[in-house]
Amino acid sequence: MRAPVAFVDASVLASKTLREWLFLLRHHTGGGLFVLFSSGDAFADAQFSAPLEERLRALLNDIVADYPEVPTLQGADEHDTRIHAAAVASNAIYVIAGDGRFANVDTDQLPYEVHTADTFLMLVAANVADAVDTVIHGQLDRARRAEGSKQPHRALEDAGCPEFAQCVLKHMQSIFKGESTQGIADRLLLEAPAG
Incomplete structure (x- = not known):
């Protein structure tokens, strides 16, 4: 059985402190508690430097590249809708997003839990x-x-x-x-x- 997928928005990965804690906790739990996914869209939005993007791609369990369009979420902006589509495509149990993400969305209607880095x-x-x-x-x-x-x-x-x-x-x-x-x-x- 695969560990639960935690889909990480690039706004969280942009913080050296947060990405270190996420990667180290995943490592020290043997990858059995959660795995870390992100998406090509999230990376494009973050505009990481080429060396950082290459390193993150190597450290993440997977990068969701292609996923079907999903209906726009009520109250969501374009970025939230793309995160939602990638999270659904990856069968995410958790979405770890920067503060302010999904602020206008009824998260009880989502098939995953939305967390800040702090709550996750x-x-x-x-x-x-x-x-x-x-x-x-x-x-x-x-x-x-x-x-x-x-x-x-x-x-x-x-x-x-x-x-x-x-x-x-x-x-x-x-x-x-x-x-x-x-x-x-x-x-x-x-x-x-x-x-």
Whole structure:
């Protein structure tokens, strides 16, 4: 059985911090929790440099190139409609899109869940705290070696992931105290204000 497809909009892949977390979490879960797809249209919209586009194409599980036209989504702009078509063609379970995407669409009518990078990373953390810990250790090692590197939670805040940044900070605090990190994301999700 194939792992659930998470279709990633290029606006998310444009952030070095976000793409590192997505690729590293996929790697440290053995690709069994989710796989990462995007589309040629998303890449064209993002206008990545040739070297970055080549690297992303190699790291993603698949790039959806051809897909049938789908009816325009009520309230969607052209970009949302293209994301929707590619997500449907790839049988996506999740769509990870930049803030503001699908803002005017009734997402309850979609065949997939729409997430920001923040909400998707929190979902992953709630399911695989140990993978989050592994990525944190790698990020901290890199920060120690590279002068001027940000702490993982600060980089995530700057990338627009405040909830996951808080989760990572709490993981770091627990790791330093030698405490379990299991359940941290769940507790933060329960404490989060509705809306």
